[in-house]
Amino acid sequence: MQAIIRFGELKLEQFIQGATNNWLIFSPLPYSMQHSSGIDNSVIISATPTIEIIDADLDVAINPQYKYAYSIATDNKLKLAFSKETHADKGSALEALKCIALTYELGNLQPNGNYYKVKVRNSLGEEIHRTTPLTLDQVDKVVATFDDTRDMNTSGFLEYVLTRDFIVN
Structure with missing residues (x-):
């Protein structure tokens, strides 16, 4: 792969x-x-x-x-x-x-339990934040925190990319 x-x-x-x-x-x-x-x-x-x-x-x-x-x-x-x-x-x-x-x-990928990683990009496509492995409940809190604490008038929209976390064997 x-x-x-x-x-x-x-x-x-x-x-x-x-x-x-x-x-x-x-x-x-x-x-x-x-x-x-x-x-x-x-x-x-x-x-x-x-x-x-x-x-x-x-x-x-x-x-x-x-x-x-x-x-x-x-x-x-x-x-x-x-x-x-x-x-x-x-x-x-x-x-x-x-x-x-x-x-x-790619290496031999094995799912890391029910953990996911989130990358947050600004409206220019630049990555502004990357998380460590999180549960879906924790991902929800990250998204809510970013959405609630940003000034949307000056920074544009955010794009969240959610991917499963894997261990490479």
Whole structure:
């Protein structure tokens, strides 16, 4: 089974400036299969030329035919390297990547009891809140709290995305 997610939906954990490249480290891909420390070829980054590498090569010059190089090791964190000429800073890199999709292999998913996760997005589609696993009663309280405590005139509408919580085996 596969999943598709955009870079804009991933949490950025770190921006690193190397000698040759800069790179972004994102949180682990949600419910992804366990990756090895080598090259799995199980992630596809659309709309831009990319190549998978190992973590040790993040600061090695990227072949000019590719715009980005990425690595996913046993920590399942996505590390995306790019030449300093491609993006001068973290902000320009994130802006260029936010709509680019990643397709990846899901792990063996087992439902985590009767727990769910909620993502709250504003009218611009930006994620403004993400919960830990909750029961449906707790989800109801989160939604009611957001709806009752916001100034709707300045912030627009909210979108709630409810997904079942899974454990990856």
